[in-house]
Amino acid sequence: MDPMGWLYAIPLRLRSLFRRREVESELDEELRDFLERKTAAGVADGLTTEEARRCAVLELGGLEQRKEDCRDTRGVRWLEEFLQDISYGFRLLRKSPGFSAIVIFALALGLGANTALFSLCNTVLLRALPVQHPDQLVVLNVANEATDAIRSFSYPMYRELRDKNTVFSGLIAQAGAEMNAGYAGESEKARGELVSGNYFETLGVQPLLGRLFTQADDERPGAQPVAVLSYEYWLRRFGGDPAIVGGKLILNNHPMTIIGVTPPGFYGTDLAQATDIRVPMMMAIVFRPFPANRLQNAGHQWMEVLARLRSGVSRTQAQAGLDVLYRQIHEKEIEQLPARVGDYRKRIARSSHIRLLPGSQGLRQLQDQFSHALVVLFGIALVILLITCANLANLFLARNAARGREIAMRLALGATRGRLMRQWLTESLLFASLGAILGLVFAVWLQHGLLYFLPASERMNLGRATIDPKVFGFAFVAAAATAVLFGIIPGLHLSRSALSPQHGDPRLAQSDMSPRRFRGALVLLQIALSLPLLIGAGLFLHSLRNLKTIAPGFEESHVVLASLNPSLNGYPPERTRALYDEFLARVRALPGVRSAALATGVVLSGGWDAITVNVENYQPREGEDMNPYSNLVSPGYFATMQMPIVAGRDFDEHDNLQSGNVGIINQSMARYFFGDRNPIGKKFGTDSSTPPDIEIIGVAGDAKYVSLKEKPQRHFYVPVGQQPRLFDMTLHVRGSGDPRLLVSLLRQTMQRIDPNVPLYNITTLAAQLDESLSRDRLITWLSTAFGVLATLLATIGLYGVIAFSVAQRTREIGIRMALGAQRYNVLWLVLQQVVLLVLAGLALGAAVSLGGVRTLGSLLYEVQTTDPMAFVGAAAILLGAAALAAYSPARRATLVNPSIALRYE
Amino acid sequence: MSRSSTLVQGTLDFLLLKILSVEPLHGFAISRRLGQVSSGVLQVSDGSLYPALHKLEQKGWITAHWKPTENNRRAKFYSLTKLGRKNLARESEEWDRLSNAILTVSQLKQA
8 A cells, every 4th residue: 555545544444443323334334325315306207115225225236245344444354353363362261271271271271481590591592692782702722733622822812813813803801710809908819800901891791880991901010900890899808899899809818999889690701610700811920820820921821812803804714814823832842941842742832723603602611511401401492392383283173073963054154264273273262372471470480490400600691581582472473383283283174073063962063073084193293202201201201310329439428528729818828737637637536527637639529630741650641631630638538428448547647748649540540551550569650851750659449530430530639738839728617517617617627727818619529519410400300290291281182072972983883783793892992092193103213213212311310311111111101101091981882771872862 | 336327537527626616515506516517518427426525635635624504504615625626726727728629620520
């Protein structure tokens, strides 16, 4: 239509919609006026009043017909009908509240589960960094012959790349830093980050308060003691007091000026990290003081580097350009390597080249860890939705069968098939919308529940996983698709059967075989889809059970962990050692403490220091991995952890700087380097330029260090007494009684020694172990819940079909019984249908499963995806459920009284 | 729909616009005027008149007002809108071209 036409049309259409009665009476008045005038004209021509009126009506071609024609021109008919359909739908909904409640509840479950998982996927996998134009960001990565994922860079390399590249509008560097943050006499551990001066500018972050530092704040080492707080930290620690800007914070015994606060929602470049305080990179001399030449040493790689592409430069172009520059700089560095660095390492270094990874989601640590599990769960949820659709289609088919008479009547009165379909679709959309609304409520609950499956440290930035427009959009689309699926199938079917000759009598309409077969097919589909879900759940349960039976190599119960780092408070080395000694002595004297020890590393808490070793009489091959994990422990560590010393002895007080270096290795390391020979008394070293100088005095049992799933790892321990400097250590305390009580005792003890040294990362070893299984638990419980839900839906569907068919065949059964059929014949008549359906469903399901479960492989621990137990178990559960569903209708069939059944007509 | 109309598709709209361009009229008057001006040659059935008028109104080419008429009754008077005038001018031109062309062709046949 002419755009100007709308100026006239819109008010008219609104009027036809909202002033319908007025418009109708005007139409009536107009046409009546015409008839009267025409009649009057006829009378004037000499006709009688009746004749004239009859002629007038005849010429008009019927008053009501013309009215309909005029209504058609209004262009709002579809909307009127739509509103009619909706009110009709609501009427139906109210008429059978039980049916409606079941449908809406089932939809809410299906849609809610999908929405919750989509929302989680959206937050974890899809959402971009909270910065300007995140799509322009890239993460720098180095790949070489030995590995393809080095994400650490040295400061000199970063500086050269930043200053000489032509492809980026900004190149930023960041590195974590441990911080003790003191304010108003109270000291607390904070998560710190060293970031390059151009960090905020390049990311495009605006301050919420004050200012953010710039390149000018990051020119000379140690010169700019300024700090920027995150919004969350500002709220938590300072109650959101704006006057804090300009104030002084004591960070690691160093006064730093708070210059600004970042906006809410900004968490940096890693979803798995929530940083409290950011300071300029040049403050590394305060926050990461060792090695002292950190900012000058090209061999020390410790920073992550991200960049923003210059506009118009693609990632591939930038990578090509940057790689040339990188190799030039790197080659110079290799030439300056000391002579003792072997040719092999030089060759590896020369094979290094730069890669640019998409950076719109930053470092993607959390994403990489959870993406597979989330995608699998999302897939399962979609299957559930499909099963729900099949189930509802079935319910609607059954209900529509009862509406056969109504449909026939409407068709007879001139309704078109399309019009009926539209009405059914409107009805199912109505159900789906109500289901989606309730589903959103479910989704919010479910999502909160799901987040608690993740370790606390990793969901810090997910707390705000809210239902955003994208999630709403998803819920809407899912609901619409669902409505189409379960609305159109019965619709298609009904309009076909309604047009069939027997449509007059609903009972007769159902005696036609095809709807029953059709409903059978829907149940078959449900069984076929439920089977893989149950198999998946079985596999995950088996896998989780395997994980739980893994012997971790230590006893996790009754051990409390607490970390501290007095060196951050400016303690010199001797005082640090004295503090540790005193703390340990006092803790050991506490009531209920059985043993206590200090260690730098905590099992199952993340990474370890892997240290390159040389071993006497052992010549490594070129490129051989000579980097076992290491841990610095105090005497009593093995007793506290209850790790057995299988040979030799534990460390004791005499292993100090004055005595010869000693170490304890684990069984894997002993086997790897010494085979069957006795390792006690042999030597290894950690400095390749000198001969091995650490004497092995003991062999400890193997344990799980990074993850329960790992293969045995080589590991060695050296005593704290022989380290010149100590930094952060974690106290391990084995005690009896309530761990919370123990924690408060530990806190009091530390308070008495120095109130400014905070204890942090306080947890128990059992919780640590538990958290390491969080992902496996999430997927196991969810997949089990989904499997049960699917089975339940399939069982209900099966019950509906069997019960309905028995009811339909009452007469037939009566006749059969009258003709001499025995109860077992009747039973078989009913069961035959069940058995056929279930077996066909299981066969189809098994085929689907064989393909589907293959995607689970890497999520399982020591379980084959073709685990026969899972397959047989799942099939048995479905068979049992089917037997349960068939029992009562089958029994009813055998109780049919022939004389009553035949009188039924 | 009455099938007595022998008019070409779209002709009725043109005729209605043309008649209304002279003065606002109600439906019955339009029906009469149609008969008069074409000396009874162009017969428009009463049945197709009202839907056509309503369609033009919905398109915004004509607009309607209720006006009192003789002996205290009121009737719905249709009049041309600005948009209607524009379209009438365009269609007039079109019709002139078309009828000229037809005329030429029909005279050719006679010769």
